[in-house]
Amino acid sequence: xxxxxxxxxxxxxxxxxxxxxxxxYRKLARKYHPDVSKERxxxxxxxxxxxxxxxxxxxxxxxAYDQIAAGRQHGERFTPPxxxxxxxxxxxxxFTGSDASGFSDFFDSLFGRATRGGRRxxxxxxxxxxxxxxxxxxxxxxxxxxxxxxxxxxxxxxxxIDAKGRVVNKTRTLNVKIPKGVKEGxxxxxxxxxxxxxxxxxxxxxxxxxxxxxxPFFRAEGADISLELPVTPWExxxxxxxxxxxxxxxxxxxxxxxxxxxxxxxxxxxGLPCTPPGDQIVTLRIVIPEATTTEAxxxxxxxxxVMPMNPRAHMxx
Amino acid sequence: MTNRTATSxxxxxxxxxxxxSLVDVCEACRVDAESIFEMxxxxxxxxxxxxxxxxxxxxxxxxxxxxALHLQRDLGVNLxxxxxxxxxxxxxxxxxxxxx
Numbered sequence: 177x178x179x180x181x182x183x184x185x186x187x188x189x190x191x192x193x194x195x196x197x198x199x200x201y202r203k204l205a206r207k208y209h210p211d212v213s214k215e216r217x218x219x220x221x222x223x224x225x226x227x228x229x230x231x232x233x234x235x236x237x238x239x240a241y242d243q244i245a246a247g248r249q250h251g252e253r254f255t256p257p258x259x260x261x262x263x264x265x266x267x268x269x270x271f272t273g274s275d276a277s278g279f280s281d282f283f284d285s286l287f288g289r290a291t292r293g294g295r296r297x298x299x300x301x302x303x304x305x306x307x308x309x310x311x312x313x314x315x316x317x318x319x320x321x322x323x324x325x326x327x328x329x330x331x332x333x334x335x336x337i338d339a340k341g342r343v344v345n346k347t348r349t350l351n352v353k354i355p356k357g358v359k360e361g362x363x364x365x366x367x368x369x370x371x372x373x374x375x376x377x378x379x380x381x382x383x384x385x386x387x388x389x390x391x392p393f394f395r396a397e398g399a400d401i402s403l404e405l406p407v408t409p410w411e412x413x414x415x416x417x418x419x420x421x422x423x424x425x426x427x428x429x430x431x432x433x434x435x436x437x438x439x440x441x442x443x444x445x446x447g448l449p450c451t452p453p454g455d456q457i458v459t460l461r462i463v464i465p466e467a468t469t470t471e472a473x474x475x476x477x478x479x480x481x482v483m484p485m486n487p488r489a490h491m492x493x
Numbered sequence: 494m495t496n497r498t499a500t501s502x503x504x505x506x507x508x509x510x511x512x513x514s515l516v517d518v519c520e521a522c523r524v525d526a527e528s529i530f531e532m533x534x535x536x537x538x539x540x541x542x543x544x545x546x547x548x549x550x551x552x553x554x555x556x557x558x559x560x561a562l563h564l565q566r567d568l569g570v571n572l573x574x575x576x577x578x579x580x581x582x583x584x585x586x587x588x589x590x591x592x593x
Contacts, residue, residue, distance in 0.1 A: 202568070205567060205568055206568055209563070209567055209568060210563075211563050211564060211582070212564075212578070212582060214589075307523070310523070350502055351502065352502055352503070352504065353502070353503035353504075355503075355506055358506060359508075362506060362507065362508060363507045363552070364504040364506050364507070365504050365505050365507055365521075366502050366504035366505075367504070367505075369502060369504075381521070382504075383559075384504070397590070451510070
């Protein structure tokens with residue numbers, strides 16, 4: 177396993193005061209909180225931070241960690257010293273904000289199950305069932321998958337309690353059905369697929385939030401799909417039919433005569449297939465042919481003669 | 494680390510058609526009704542129905558409740574602070590979408 181430099185994770189020096197550590201934690205926790213942060217690895221960073229704070233906020237654990245940390249670099253290979261024994265009577269150290277069940281093997285090897293825990297762990301003498309934690313994760317799908325539905329493979333860190341009562345980190349792979357017509361930000365709840373319960377307690381739930389991967393030309397706005405469609409001046413002026421991509425395949429879109437750049441047209445029911453189905457919103461972008469030949473140039477001059485216009489008239493220019 | 498592969502799972506899409514009762518949201522948030530009352534009184538969510546027994550929450554409300562609880566638990570903010578953060582987060586989200 178790898179050595180974790182908790183000071184580096186929290187961005188403080190090794191001689192930082194307890195107050196400095198608390199301040200750094202609060203600041204970073206706000207930055208990387210999964211409900212607040214848009215960074216893709218926020219969840220991971222937040223967990224790592226909680227783990228670092230769990231150790232550094234506690235002078236006893238911090239002192240023990242400092243012994244180990246002396247001369248070691250973040251990421252280097254690490255095996256706990258054979259005589260390592262951190263015996264610690266967990267007095268309910270209080271609030272860290274992290275989900276302690278997701279701590280690393282490195283943390284486990286140093287502090288083991290003595291400090292495991294947090295909110296839902298038994299106080300001494302507790303024998304009743306304990307429910308598992310709910311888990312939250314984002315799932316990134318393509319717009320095509322949102323349109324047609326499909327199956328996504330999700331890999332989750334999944335701490336479990338073994339027969340000896342120790343926490344072991346496992347990964348768990350789930351094949352999740354994505355129903356067609358899901359929208360960005362919508363959540364899928366998988367009952368009983370969160371953290372496992374203990375002593376006969378039920379497992380937590382897993383919430384997967386749908387995120388769309390960027391598409392080269394489509395963009396989703398709720399159930400609607402927007403598309404910027406390049407058209408030629410004659411298609412726009414004469415109101416021709418133009419082949420237009422939609423998530424369901426190509427359709428012919430009849431332009432109104434004298435369409436302008438920026439004009440929006442609605443293809444009803446061609447958005448995401450939810451109830452009610454979304455529309456596709458097409459914004460026209462007129463692309464002019466370049467005047468590279470003498471003939472093309474004279475055509476443009478002819479247009480200026482036959483159809484003179486001043487698009488800046490309203491600006492007084 | 495060891496691996497375990499589960500079979501296919503299909504979950505429940507929490508879309509606009511789903512309505513949850515007070516009991517449902519207590520279960521989903523793993524809190525007692527008192528905590529939900531406090532959040533309703535703070536204006537974090539506004540369930541349909543006049544009496545708590547008839548309250549109906551939509552899935553957007555469930556999400557707001559869960560986020561408010563996470564913010565309180567993880568960042569040590571109080572209820573009004575969580576409510577403010579939620580409103581600002583939603584505004585930010587709307588602005589981000591528009592800026593795309």
